[in-house]
Every structure is written in structure tokens, then in C-alpha cells.
Amino acid sequence: MSLLSADELVKEFGGLRAIDGLSVSIDTGELVGVIGPNGAGKSTLFNCISGVITPDEGVVTYDGTEVTGDPPEKLARRGLVRTFQSTRELETMTVRDNVRLAAPDQPGEQTLSALLRTDSMQSAERAVRTRTDELLETFELDHLADEYSGNLSGGQRKLLELARALMLDPDLLMLDEPFAGVNPTLTDEIAERIRELNEDGMTVIIIEHELETLTELVDRLIVLQQGRILVDGQPDDVLSDDRVIEAYLGGEV
Ligand SMILES: Nc1ncnc2c1ncn2[C@@H]1O[C@H](COP(=O)(O)OP(=O)(O)OP(=O)(O)O)[C@@H](O)[C@H]1O
Numbered sequence: 001m002s003l004l005s006a007d008e009l010v011k012e013f014g015g016l017r018a019i020d021g022l023s024v025s026i027d028t029g030e031l032v033g034v035i036g037p038n039g040a041g042k043s044t045l046f047n048c049i050s051g052v053i054t055p056d057e058g059v060v061t062y063d064g065t066e067v068t069g070d071p072p073e074k075l076a077r078r079g080l081v082r083t084f085q086s087t088r089e090l091e092t093m094t095v096r097d098n099v100r101l102a103a104p105d106q107p108g109e110q111t112l113s114a115l116l117r118t119d120s121m122q123s124a125e126r127a128v129r130t131r132t133d134e135l136l137e138t139f140e141l142d143h144l145a146d147e148y149s150g151n152l153s154g155g156q157r158k159l160l161e162l163a164r165a166l167m168l169d170p171d172l173l174m175l176d177e178p179f180a181g182v183n184p185t186l187t188d189e190i191a192e193r194i195r196e197l198n199e200d201g202m203t204v205i206i207i208e209h210e211l212e213t214l215t216e217l218v219d220r221l222i223v224l225q226q227g228r229i230l231v232d233g234q235p236d237d238v239l240s241d242d243r244v245i246e247a248y249l250g251g252e253v
């Protein structure tokens with residue numbers, strides 16, 4: 001069943017058509033890779049779908065409802081969560097707080113005094129703390145929990161970004177270059193974790209330049225070029241497609 005669909009999306013920046021009448025449908029449970037030369041429109045497609053920007057034309061449908069232009073927070077509450085190519089965590093906050101505060105409807109420390117908190121709020125907070133600790137452990141960030149995020153390496157920031165996304169308990173997880181700047185060992189570990197999440201039912205779409213890891217991981221590969229889908233299919237078929245070879249060897253990468 002289709003979980004997400006984009007129909008005839010268009011997004012222009014000045015005279016440039018970053019997304020040029022693109023349509024795509026993703027079924028529940030799929031693990032999909034998106035590749036393409038720099039500037040092909042991959043991040044812009046994610047932005048249009050996740051509500052970071054509103055497309056000029058076209059319709060985005062998620063879980064049976066039209067969501068075109070809905071803000072990212074609203075979509076996240078409905079289970080559509082994305083990460084960014086450049087990490088956006090707050091550098092002056094600790095790693096633990098960055099993960100903890102990613103949780104939806106998180107009561108801030110200052111909003112109410114502890115005395116006024118109801119039992120259910122306190123148990124919700126406890127659940128958030130437990131989940132935070134679990135995620136920090138999963139992504140081997142537990143030893144860095146009290147470190148300021150600004151002190152993390154690029155790869156560690158990617159892990160933090162992933163942990164923050166999972167804090168939102170997504171049904172559809174959209175990752176923009178999750179392996180960029182991550183060392184090979186950690187890349188393999190993140191890929192394995194993504195595979196497990198998918199096996200547990202999460203639908204995942206990954207933009208990535210690191211083709212070797214990506215093509216081993218995904219069941220379906222979509223190639224974007226100049227704001228359109230060039231080829232969409234099984235990874236082996238896609239990578240041996242003449243149009244894809246030409247797009248990649250044509251000096252555009
Ligand atoms: N906010 C913006 N304002 C103006 N132009 C933009 C904006 N965002 C993207 N673009 C342009 O739209 C085109 C597609 O960009 P996009 O970031 O989607 O590409 P991409 O496929 O993600 O590339 P990369 O692999 O380098 O991340 C590029 O030409 C880019 O310069």
C-alpha cells in the first residue's frame with residue numbers, strides 16, 4: 001500500500017527548476033535509496049515532501065491524506081521524520097539534551113515546577129529519559145552524553161541526528177546522506193541499524209552518495225537527474241542501466 005506519494009511536483013528557484021514535474025510512490029515497508037549527481041534535486045525533493053519548503057505545483061500525500069505544504073512538526077507527529085544533509089542539532093546543548101528534547105510534546109524544565117507535574121507527566125518524562133539512554137547506547141554516544149554537541153566529530157553528529165530522528169518514533173524515516181563523514185566501520189553499523197529498523201516495519205528513504213553501502217542496503221534505487229526521475233528499479237538493474245552510467249560518467253558527478 002502506498003504510504004507516500006508525490007504527484008507532479010515542481011519547485012523552482014529563480015529560473016531553475018530544481019524539481020521538474022516529479023512523481024513517485026513509496027509503499028509501506030520499503031527501503032529505498034535515492035541517488036543522483038550533485039544538484040539533481042534530491043534534498044529539494046525531501047524538503048518538498050517533509051514540509052521544509054512548499055512545492056510550487058503538485059501534491060504530496062502521506063498515509064492517505066494530502067499533506068502538501070504541511071509544516072515539518074505536524075508531519076513528524078504523524079510519523080514522517082527526516083534528517084538533514086547538514087546536521088542541525090544545537091551545538092551549545094549536550095548530546096543527551098539534544099536527543100531528549102527531540103521528543104514530541106516534551107515538557108521543558110522551566111515550563112512547570114516539578115511540584116505541579118502530574119503523575120502521567122512524570123512517567124512520560126521517565127519514558128523519554130529511558131528512550132534517550134537507549135538511543136545514546138545504540139549509537140555509541142553514551143560516553144559523550146554530557147559533551148556539548150559542538151565538540152562532536154562530523155560522523156558523531158550524523159549519529160546524533162539519527163538518534164534525534166528516532167526519538168520521534170517515525171513510520172517513515174527520510175535520511176539525507178546519513179553516511180557522509182562517517183568512518184567505514186560506523187557506516188556499516190548505521191547501515192545495519194537501518195536494516196533492522198526496516199525489518200521491524202519502518203519505511204526508509206535514503207539519499208546517499210556512498211553507493212556501495214547504499215546498493216547493498218536498499219531494495220529499490222531511484223536515480224534523479226535535473227529534477228526528474230531518470231531510472232527507478234532494483235539496484236542491480238539500475239546501476240547497469242546505460243542512462244545511469246551515462247549520467248554518472250557524463251562528468252556530472
Ligand atoms: N534554497 C535554495 N535556493 C536556491 N537554489 C536552491 C535552493 N535549494 C536548492 N537549490 C538549487 O536547486 C538545485 C537542486 O539542489 P539540491 O540541494 O536539491 O540538490 P541535491 O541533489 O541534494 O545535491 P547534492 O548531492 O549536492 O546534495 C541545485 O541547483 C541547487 O543549487
Ligand SMILES: [Mg+2]
Pocket residue numbers: 042043044085
Ligand atoms: Mg543534497
